[in-house]
Amino acid sequence: MSAPAMKTPVLDMRAISVTYGGRVPAVVGVDLKVRPGEIVGIIGESGSGKSTLAHSVLGLLPKAASLQGEHFDLAGTDMLSAGRGTLTALRGPAAAMIFQNPMTAFSPIHTIGRQLTELLWRDRDQATGQKRERIVAALRDVGIPDPIGKLEAYPFQLSGGMLQRVAIAAALLMKPQLLIADEPTTALDVTMEAQILHLMRTLRDTAGVAILIISHHLGVIAEICDRVAVMYAGRIVEEGTVETIFRQPGHPYTRALFACEPALIPTGARRLPVIAGEVPRPGGTGCDFAGRCLFCEERCLNCAPPWATAAADPSHHSRCHRSMS
């Protein structure tokens, strides 16, 4: 086993489910562990529940959502019994989050400096000048030119890429054990994307931060992650190291997902590959993917496949009847 696997996980979820309005399940029985210094990716189509999962880690779910499960541990705190005060205390030092759209992630009427200072509210005894220095240092670390001048800037005066850097600088300031990134590069152009990903990797390497990155963009996942979980209809259907998942995907859904990746489609293909049908509502009998699966069999319709470990690789799991045989 690799070195990070030995440490106690920062995030340990077992059989976690999230339901909206008491009826609509969004996340079903998810097991997820993230260890210090590890970058874990979650991929899946829109509506697969990956964003809900990411928000549930920080207790940021809307009021209508309810979360149940066997075990949910964030940085050594039991989240299932955590009250509002505990949650607020955990957000920041235990885990922080950066969001998809950097343009709206900051208050439009407060300066960057003011907002970053706000995040340091815990260090009450620290002088304003010291906080300022820390913020400038963090901004410089994420490669923002003229960091002192940027303190007085308003969000609308910065580009999306710059703002996402500021968001990462905010994460740097908080020194969280876990950074959750919900589609961090989706709103950015390609060169910005590469730089942001590089920054996140540096953050892991220098500060040992664990990162949970949500994306539907396979390139992003392949470039940065150590481990990948594939989500479909609220469940994790396959999980393994990035090499295993990309080289030898076990689940038909993962394979279908790769087939649809624009970068991987051979040039000159006549028709764009698609996964026929739509994501079903989670919680039916049988395999959720059965209705869209090319290899669907009798047992797939009647019986939900169990979470199985590949014989060749103990870190590779999948939820498919065929992959077990």
Next chain:
Amino acid sequence: MAAVTATTAGETTIREPGPLQRAGITLAHVLSHPLGAIGFVLVVLIVATALFAPWIAPYSPTAISVKERLADPSLSHLLGTDQLGRDLFSRVIVGTRTAMTVALTALSVSIAIALPLGLIAGYGPRWLDAIMILVFDSVSSLPMIMLGLAVVVLLGPGVSTVILVIVLYSVPSYARLVRTQTLSLKTRDFIKAEQVMNAGTPRILFRHLLPNVIGPLVILACLDISTVITLEAGLSFLGLGVKPQIPSWGNILSDGFAVIRNSAVPVIAGGAPLILATVGFTFFGEALRDALDPKLNPERKP
């Protein structure tokens, strides 16, 4: 809410709900909201009182009885009497009719004037539109009660002056609404299609624009009823509205104010129906607007 009916020929047609049915749906929507339910009850109460006022009032609202001045409420005089011995309950009841008559007359006149003005501004040439908007803005930027006072000095008090003041107040905002609606309809495809087919301007105005514009206008007028009632009562309270002998809530308040240290009943009796009416019409209007056209809510950003 279209009903699907199978006809004998075996084909299905979708029947549009008729106007009555649509009104029923809207009313159900209004009543489902506590705000609308309270408002509706109050509005029905007030309108019924106004309609049947002469039959409800136990005495003549103008009959003076010197012996019974400022009598306390009793079984024979439910709300007591004022300083001239007139029965306050009867005055309040008949005052309801005065308030409603003035409000409805003034609003009808306002709509009748605002409709063509707004259509001209919206459909006519750009320069005319610009001038009209400037005039509307100037008039609505006038402090209303001040304008009312200026009109009263010149014309003298009376019902027609009150109506004129209300019309002056309402027309700019109504015409603006009609203009905005017209402008947005003008660019719609069905109007353009008519224009391309060389339909005459009157046809476009009356067949297409008018029916689409009148709905929002009525909602606005509905929301305005309480303001209009307030304006009439306010002017009457100042002695500048309807003639003192005509029973009106404002006059009752004005008479009561003069004797407020002797008896609290007249002021309370004149103010209470005014509160019920303004609150009732506002609640009902708000609920109606939410039911019919949530876009009109000024607090909601576009």
Next chain:
Amino acid sequence: MTLFLLRRTALAAVILLIVAILLFSMMHMIPGDPTVVALGPRSTPEMREAFREMMGLDRPVLEQLSMFLGRLAQGDLGQDVWSRRPVLTMILEVLPYTVTLALASFVWAVALGVLLGCVAVVHHGKWGDWLIGLVSIAFVAVPSFVVALYSLLVFAVWLNWLPAIGAGAPGDIAAQARALILPSFAVGLGWVGYVSRLVRAAMIEAMGEDYVRTLRAYGVAETRIVYRYALKQALLAILSVIAIGFGGLLTGSVFAEIVFTRPGLGKMTYDAVMSRNYPLVMGTVLVTSGLYVTCMILADAVTAWLDPRVRSAL
């Protein structure tokens, strides 16, 4: 920024011009001798003569208008034909009372309104929110003079806690403040409801913004988010409405001044109407309109100044 304000000022000037023309032409639109129309049948021949001379009534109408506007441009609002005093001087004497009353009402409206709005947001979707919504609409609907009369009845006549008439003796700050409480409450109550609804709507919108999620994700406490961020954004959003409302409060003081027998612009206008003193009425209407449009310009300027997005775009 300057260009923007200049444009707004120009518009305000045009509005005032139209108001002046309207006031002037109303006098001529009514059939009969304009002096009788303006001063009433009981005015003395001397007064009519003075008015005729002041307005230049024996000259052609257009010349009268240009004379009238020319004098207005120089800040000359004419002479009161009854007391022969300059109208502007008379107005400036009572203006401080009305402005004080409007300011006090403004304090009621903003303090209570923002408080109610915040409480409604904290109880969003629960019965507290619903109740505040209902009460707020009722506050908006109820006529201010009824509020004035009822509060006069309860606090001045029955309980005898606060004075029923006057504005307090000059120099006696405590008495002036006490005399201000009831009238300003009556004028401000409608705006309490209005402000509370606006604050509620704007804050609910602000709480749904992405940046609120960011602040939450970094462990910033909920109360801090509500009062430091959402409230600031909400106040910014409603600021222009509130500032325009200040103009409304100025005119709303007419009834309060009459009910509580306070000196002020409203009371003066009312007295002028009762004695059919059109020159004075023209003056007060023009001055209140001027204050009104000034508030509108100020509202725009303040909004532009406080909102960094608008500020840089101008």
